[in-house]
Amino acid sequence: MLKFVIIYLYLILPKVVCLFTKIKKYTIYEVTAFNARERALLYYMYIRNDNVIFLNGVSNEAGVPMDIVVDACCTKTFEEKLKDNDIEYIIIPPEKLIPNIKDIIIEQDSPFTRMPNVSNGFYTWDSLNIWMDIKIRKNPILTKIKIAKTYLSRELSILKLSTGRKHTAVFLLGGEDGKDWLSPAILLNFIEYILEQKQDVDSLTKHYDFYIVPILNPDGYDFNIKKDWSWGRNRRIYFPKKMCNRNQSAIGINLNRNWFSSRDFIRDEECDPVYSGGKSLSEEETSNLAKFLDKIALNMMVFINIQGFEKLITIPFGWTNVYCNNYPILMDILSSVHDRVMEEHENGDFFYGPTCSYFYNYTGNIADWVKRKFNTPVVFTIYMKTSGYIFPSAKDIVPLTNQFSTMLKETLMLASSVYSPLFSTQIRNSINYLVILIIPVTNLFFSWST
Structure with a gap:
């Protein structure tokens, strides 16, 4: 021993x-x-x-x-x-x-190490893949959907939690920023809650299909954990090389800004710390995720992006001062979520409001993009912060996952009370039937008119 x-x-x-x-x-x-x-x-x-x-x-x-x-x-x-x-x-x-050293990272690069325990540590990309593969083999309701490979050929996948019947879709995203170890830990721990029937969240799969991306930026995440704790971008290399300060070549793009809706504040310089890419969705990670979201958009009632380093929930939009079309409803939902979290959890207080009120010169994030492109009813960005330290502690994973579970349950309860009729199977079938009837009649009308 x-x-x-x-x-x-x-x-x-x-x-x-x-x-x-x-x-x-x-x-x-x-x-x-x-x-x-x-x-x-x-x-x-x-x-x-x-x-x-x-x-x-x-x-x-x-x-x-x-x-x-x-x-x-x-x-x-x-x-x-x-x-x-x-x-x-x-x-x-x-x-x-930072917290205690032993709470930062638990490396797994040895076959003798046990399977990662996602509730008590932060792990490398390879370790998390081991955890996901084992869970998928053991749990038939958990499957993996491969959507792309990153610049460094890491597999980009979506985990789907579903009982098999088609339900309303809920999409959860984490790990856009390489510095953010917390959102992947929260999402994987949330999956564990459902699989192990904890915190009363397992019943959610009776009504919803969950699509979860724990880490959208695996290249940046792994580089951050192994080599440079301050790294946030992906690891794309430019050709020809672009040299920056200190004789270093430019590498990477900020994925959380690669969804931009406005070019007013875009930085076109590869050496800038907040470089957003030459065009929107220029990266494998963002473009392929966008294609997948398009496939499930009609069935997606809730989209939530989780990030770290703050205690805040924002709603679209960030790139304009114009509020989204259901702003009052979203603010009512967030007010109730806030009250519920404060009631059930210590240190649960957080700010909430439109992104443009909280972030300066913002180009628009994935939440803005989803709302603008698909008009998904409930779209949030949840920023979660550890207690006592700037950088996350493993001891905060479980409390923050519990907070997130409360947020999600309250959100789904309120969202379904307002929007569930739009996602009723009978209504969707009726709409499809009407479309089938209308299109031939429309074509016939145009043929007569000509």
Whole structure:
């Protein structure tokens, strides 16, 4: 037994300690902007300086703090800029950056290691694939739909939870940003809840088919966990090479901005930290997911994208100040969700509202795209944050999965009370029947008129 423990420590600790050492080279700030001038300055830093990492972009809401990680090389200049422009900030103590080392990553690159326990750790891409494959073999209601391969040839798949009968579709997405370890952990743990009949969520499969993408950006996620904790983009390499600062070549695209609905704030420079791609859906990950969403769009009542580093739920749109067509209904649903979470969970408070109210100069995200293209009734982006630390702790996976389960159950209950008639099998069949009748009559009319 001792021998296996020594081997485990030999394999795991160097990687975890290396990550810990890299993080300790940075300083993290909580910065608060109170007017448009301050937000504009911060946004300029956001798009121009890859040594200044905004964990969730620039807030468009006055007085909402932003967590910003700054490389040791630039902390003095960064602080001077903030002071010169009278922007309020505090330095977050280093011990609040990350939790205990053992809670960060549990590496699995040995056949002697047990199957990952997704409720108590963060794992590499290969480890998560092992978990998914084993669960699929053991549970007939869980299947895998392969939709693409990434730039580095990793398989991009959708996990489907279904009893076999066709139900209204609910789509859950995570892992767009390589820095986000939390959303994949929450989604996989949610799948575990359904399979193991926990938290009363297993009954949801009687009424809904769940389509779940735990990690949309496996290349970026794996690179982040193994080599660079600050990496968020995918790993596309440009040809010919584009050289950037510090004689480094440009790599990757921000997938969460590759769905852009407006070009007004698009950055066309590959070296920019927030490079969105030359065109919308330019990447294998986004374009193939878009094609799949198109296939299930008529049956999709709810679309939710989960991200980390914030306590917030946003609704479309971000690229315009115009609210979506069912804005009052979505806000009523979120109000009820907020009350339910506050009632059932500690530290459950969160902000909610339209994306444009919370994020500055936003090009539009996948939630905007889904709402604009398919008019899916309920579309949210849920940002979840760990308690006590900027970066996630394994101890937060279960509490946050419980919170997410409460959010989802309340959302589905309220959404179905409003929108379920639109997804009734009888109504859909009636509409299809009418279409079958109308098209021949229309063709006959045009033939007579000519």
